Amino acid sequence: MAATLSLILPFVWEAAPRGLRPPRSCPVTNQWGWSKRSRPRPLPGKLRDPTTLSLEPAGRSCWDEPLRIAVRGLTPEQPVTLRTALSDEKAVLFRAHARYRADAGGELDLARAPALGGSFAGLEPMGLLWALEPDRPLWRLLKRDVQTPFVLELEVLDGHEPDGGRLLARAVHERHFLPPGVRRVPVRAGRVRATLFLPLEPGPYPGIIDLFGVGGGLLEYRASLLAGKGFAVMALAYYNYDDLPKGMDTMRMEYFEEAVNYLLSHPEVKGPGIGLFGISKGGELGLAMASFLKGITAAVIINGSVAAVGGTIYYKDESVPPVSILKDRVKMTKDGLMDIVDGLQSPLVESKSFIPVERSDTTFLFLVSQDDHNWKSEFYANEASKRLQAHGKEKPQIICYAEAGHYIEPPYFPLCKAGIHLLVSANITFGGEPKAHAMAQVDVWQQLQAFFHKQLGDKN
The missing domain is CATH 2.60.40.2240 (Acyl-CoA thioester hydrolase/BAAT N-terminal domain)
Known part of the structure; x- marks a missing residue:
């Protein structure tokens, strides 16, 4: 004891x-x-x-x-x-x-x-x-x-x-936030700007790329905690960090492809594929990576969009333009906050903005907050599932959490119910009730670990 x-x-x-x-x-x-x-x-x-x-x-x-x-x-x-x-x-x-x-x-x-x-x-x-x-x-x-x-x-x-x-x-x-023995390794390889977290003992371990949302920069706390569970986890920056682009107008998959190849070639990462883990904008980019790139075996998408939002996604000679913003559908709450959940055009209407998930051979787990007011996460997960199945792909698992808000964090983080949204340049409501959100965070943390252990295996 x-x-x-x-x-x-x-x-x-x-x-x-x-x-x-x-x-x-x-x-x-x-x-x-x-x-x-x-x-x-x-x-x-x-x-x-x-x-x-x-x-x-x-x-x-x-x-x-x-x-x-x-x-x-x-x-x-x-x-x-x-x-x-x-x-x-x-x-x-x-x-x-x-x-x-x-x-x-x-x-x-x-x-x-x-x-x-x-x-x-x-x-x-x-x-x-x-x-x-x-x-x-x-x-x-x-x-x-x-x-x-x-x-x-x-x-x-x-x-x-x-x-x-x-x-x-x-x-x-x-x-x-740094579990005992976990090694923190800054990564500056080619264009890749990241931090790799490795468990105490030599690997190889199943590898995972961790992607955050529109806040930009390099956030490491989720990757560092997850590395304590037996994974080699790379927190990946993709804009507004070091010498990376300052904005999100264009997202080029070649950068993310370089990150995937770096992790796959690392001597302490086992193959043949890796996992990825993204929330919000990171979930959207995770879907794009799994759709355009090779080497991604498993992906956990937390409250991500199935459409490009706020900027164009490019890969070689292909592009996915962003859906239109519907300003007339933005509402104001009684607290003076913007509610933007209806503020994006449906990718069913603007089909060119639908990320081509049907190309992917990745196994997906969608974790969805049903009180997400950032955008329609449950709708996006269900539409991704429909498209995958319509093209003969594996039906993804979708787990929904009633009264949970947009920002799902590791266990015991307090709920961020409202705050600044960089794409909107205003304070918005993110949704969620504290107790239900807290319960969701504990379950999400367990679900994603079990999923990655099942799909990627354990240490060799």
Whole structure:
């Protein structure tokens, strides 16, 4: 059993991680603004064991790993509030809280005790992570440097007031994105700009290319976590990074073909084919890669489009033009956000924009959020399936998730329900309900691993 981390009050802020210390010119406070000077002293009375907050695994864990949270040393049926805080790499604070009641023995185990309200309710052992909300509106939690962890603060307060209860216990826990032993290898080969993540032991391992959406740049956190499951995973940049094109007006499959060939030729990658994994714009490009290129055995498409969107896809002397944007079908929500789900012309109307998936011999898994307001992901998956079957190809598996939004992340990331869309240059709604979305993310993570292990095999 993993060791148990127990931090007992009183604590001193000077021992906190450097990035979490308050300015020296200010009263000594924690992230919630609780002053050491104003903190009530323990109430007089019979001495008892101090309250302890324990986490398993202790001290650190990978972001996609469940965290067991327990409190001991409470009075029988004592009401308490647990709260969490995390600062991202832009110093934006994310917070969550939930109200609980100890059992008859004065203990509280979040794996058994339901939350009585707060940021969520019910039996949600990881709710204090997936329910985190940013202090800055319309802000998405991202991890750009996988070599450093997020530092999660947890506190236990007496009573059911998240900002006024007496502080009983506190713990700090590191959530890492680079699993133990996973090797991070920057790739700059020919035109390819990427990062390859390899498991600890020498391969060869099944290879996977990971593609993100319209945010651009090079995001590595999904690839790094997946490499810890026994895959050689290459996070691939395709625009707005290093010397790559700054925009998405044209997407040339030759660049992606070079990336596929690089991964297939790597000595720690087993053949005869590789997998690819794309979300949003990355899902659209994943379908195009599987349609035009060789060497792709399996593809997971998460909320991807079956049509070219926002730019033309080229391969040699062929092209797939983007579907038209229907501005008159864009709506505004009561919160002043754009709802663009109906804002693209159907590829059934503009058939030249339909990516020719019927050419592909790839085995597909479509993972679909049914409350996706970025575009019609379920419609696109079903139309891709129809076209594949109409041409005698294998029927793809489609798994749908009710009330899940557009941005499916690794487990325990909070829902990004709305935010800036770079193609629209405005804030839009992405859809989703926090609890259902959190459940979908856990299942998606399991489904894609099982799919890739089945289709690509394991380490030789």
